[in-house]
Amino acid sequence: MDFAFDARTEELRARLLAFMDEHVYPAEAVAEEQRAELASPWDTPAVVEELKAEARRQGLWNLFLPDAEYGAGLTNLQYAPLAEITGRSPHLAPTALNCAAPDTGNMEVLAQFGTDEQKKQWLEPLLAGEIRSAFAMTEPEVASSDATNITTHIERDGDEYVVTGRKWYISGAMNPDCKIFIVMGKTDPDGADIRRQQSMVLVPRDTPGVTVKRAMQVFGYEDHSHGGHAEVVFDHARVPVSNLVGEEGGGFAIAQARLGPGRIHHCMRLIGMAERAIELMCRRAVSRTAFGKALAQQGVVQNWIADARVTVEQLRLLVLKTAWLMDTVGNKGAHTEIQSIKIATPRAVVGILDRAIQLHGAGGVSQDFPLAELYASARTLMLADGPDEVHQRSLARRELKKYL
Template sequence: MNFEHSEKVVELQRRVSAFMDAQVYPNEDRYHREVGEGDRWQPVQVIEELKARAKAEGLWNLFLPESEYGAGLTNSEYAPLCEIMGRSLWAPEVFNCSAPDTGNMEVLARYGTSEQKKQWLEPLLRGEIRSAFAMTEPLVASSDATNIESSIVRDGNEYVINGRKWWTSGANDSRCKVFVFMGKTDPDGEDRHRRQSMILVPRDTPGITILRHLPVLGFDDAPHGHAEIVFENVRVPVTSMLLGEGRGFEIAQGRLGPGRIHHCMRLIGLAERALEVMCKRSLSRTAFGRPIAEQTVTQQRIADARIAIDETRYLVLDAAHKMDTVGNKVAAREIAMIKVAAPNMACNVIDSAIQACGGYGMQDRFLAHAYAAARSLRIADGPDEVHRNQIARMELARYRDAA
């Protein structure tokens, strides 16, 4: 593949970088100040202002490849732009390119009916509402999605939903208006991958109770948050079903592939910014008679970070290229590889930055929150162990086939 970006992408990189420099980084203190004032679960004014500016500048909905709703970019073209947005944990929302909305919008664009698109996709694309993805459950090992116990039972012209979910990101946000819910419609089906379905559940439907928000290594991620939720006899019309009963795993694979690569793209941006912090701090501080940057251990950490970031970037670009050319299903190995590589790389680079910064690194808001976010992604969207097993099985299959 060609690693050179087209003129169109280079120009978009310039524009997104300029927007970050002029609008996002200077407002980071304001963002944290507004989140800390009053009700932490209400939208903050700075986000709404910057969303309007990004939309006015045409930097909006840059994801959604192969869709009439997006900006017409491929995964490979979107990758460097997503990386730039990922340098700030809250910046992707400014461009309407944040999780879990991007994944949910892809689900609706690919699998939704015209009515579902009108009701939910269009306001999501306009940035008027937000959404959540309710899949993981506290009572089972959700790394194996066939364990999911939540039920979706048809009763006439309605489905009745019961279950307990957690780590439902975005559910605490007052703008969250719809859940993409995964549960079993055929719990005794012979094919365990056809037992599950996905259904759209309006947030204000009776029977939904948010029990609590779940902090990530001490960060509550307000106003977005991650929730534990009970669904008790929640009724929705049969028209809320996505694609059809028993198609939940099929939808999940279509959703999680793009979602995983987006996370990896953003993690590269986080790691780049952490390396930047490490370099600047080590050049400005002196220890034992010379700048920290001249200490061999610091130079080794900087070199290792540079190598690891670039290795991961090329892995991600390779996965994006395969998704564009042969499809998400054929690119499963590459997607699994980057889902292991990117969070581990980011954790290591951010940890080195913290170490190089000493006491400052322990209290710097960006580094601490970036580390928590990177560490959580070794579990979210499938833990390292699941992806490593998948990679190994596919690798071993090549030799079994040859034998």
Template sequence: MTEPDVASSDANNISLSVRDDGDNWVINGTKWWSTAAMRPDCKVALVMGVTDPDAAIGKRHSIILVPFDAAGLTLVRSLTVFGFRDLHEGGHAEVRFENVTVPKENILGERGAGFSVAQARLGPGRIHHCMRLIGMAERAIAMMTARAKTRAPFGVLLADQGVVQTWVADARTQVNAARLLVLQAAWRMDVEGNKAARHDIAAAKIMVPQVVKDVTDRAMQVFGGAGVSSDTMLSVLYAQARFLQIADGPDEVHRRSLARAEFASAPLIRVI
């Protein structure tokens, strides 16, 4: 979905051209942050583009299946996050489409229904990110506590110093709260469906990366210089948490939708 030349947080801005050419679609444009595109076993791209530029907002885009060996498709590069590459997971690639031609039947779903198809993945994808982030936070806490038990600056173990105890206590409190928010969103998805759970998912997507970033930052402080080096996983965990404040919708977009829902709903408590 994401494109380098437009504000892709508003999916209506997606501008890659998918031109109707009789029995084929002809695709032109550039995407980036395309998940898993660098995997050798990734054979087909799901590409969102404009098939109906004059249609109403929300009906202009479709998703087209494009084989990676199609003429005119170029994997430009694997992107990095703060210098880290995730090629072992398939990377996030910049992909160029130059007069890429595929058959008409390669459309996924109905013409103009690209948003609906994309949203079917984005909600579960966001909660999946949050679940993985909780695991990252637990790893950071485990690393922080283990380090604090073995390092003794000025003759006192870090684990016995009040400021470090505060960091650890706050980390546990934050992570447990974040986990419960994720569980609530997952429960609502199971019971009421993805659409009904969209605001719970948004709340989790806002809170969890921030919590993991805070916890990892304190763990880095406990580790000192080693914490900001590549000798530990902490810098990778921090980069992932920071990245996920943008990926699958930036925090600001989720805050906006959550606030609008709150203003539109009946308050739980009547104010007299």
């Protein structure tokens, strides 16, 4: 593995770093001020649309999508350092570049499994940043860490599918620009193969029977910038059979194909969150005095900063190795590494953010610094895309199999 970034990556990194300094960081406070004046907190502040237009003008658009027909055509290894940069402002930068979850995963699904009609109706406006989308998988009534548990029914009735079920923590669903749901449910609940019981269908938001019931909070945050996390009820919502994604019984496999890139994208951005936390720690440490000397001269603070730097360098190398493997041997060949980064990265970044909050004292848990919101996001990623324990279980089984 070559540890140097290639010429295209270096060029995009330079442009993206400049874009962050000149446009994104100054827009963070502006977005919050504008949001307070909106008719609905879920509406998009004007500055976000301005950022999107500027990013597109600069060619910093759809960088996540490796398919050159639809995206930038970057490899995972090329995209990794770019996603890390956007993670420094995770509630603004990914959206500005049209690289925000859950739209990224949904666009990947449509690009890989969608019909020509589905691509024209939904993928094209998503690629253009004209609409948003949501992925409806997690349910409140079952342990959704085991995707075979889902209870939402997708029943065929002539030329239509009837969707009935209750989902929650459906990211992006509160945003009025969210126009389409990719819904996972069971078309064959009694099938012998539990991994062939599920299917995915496209359900437009305005379909009769679809109710976005409420916003779900995360540590008290409603995450307006990402369009929230909603509870959504599907009460006999009817869609054409042509809205099936892929094939009947293919939902579990599509979910796995979707979640692999999603997991590494989250880890890339998490490293950016950690880098911003280290920067804030250092700035705080050199600017505050306690017990007669700067915090930067206190041994415990120096240990926190040193440990954070070592941790980030370790995580970055593991994420880059995983990206390289995904590019060279495919997602299945990188399965161990994908699970490893999913376990290690959120846990470690939560620890770094916790120290950064401690160093900032009361300010660390306040709205005056981004640390508390970053902490909530990082801690949530120990659950999202599969909780740590599920990945640990799978990874341990793979290791033990060598000795059985």
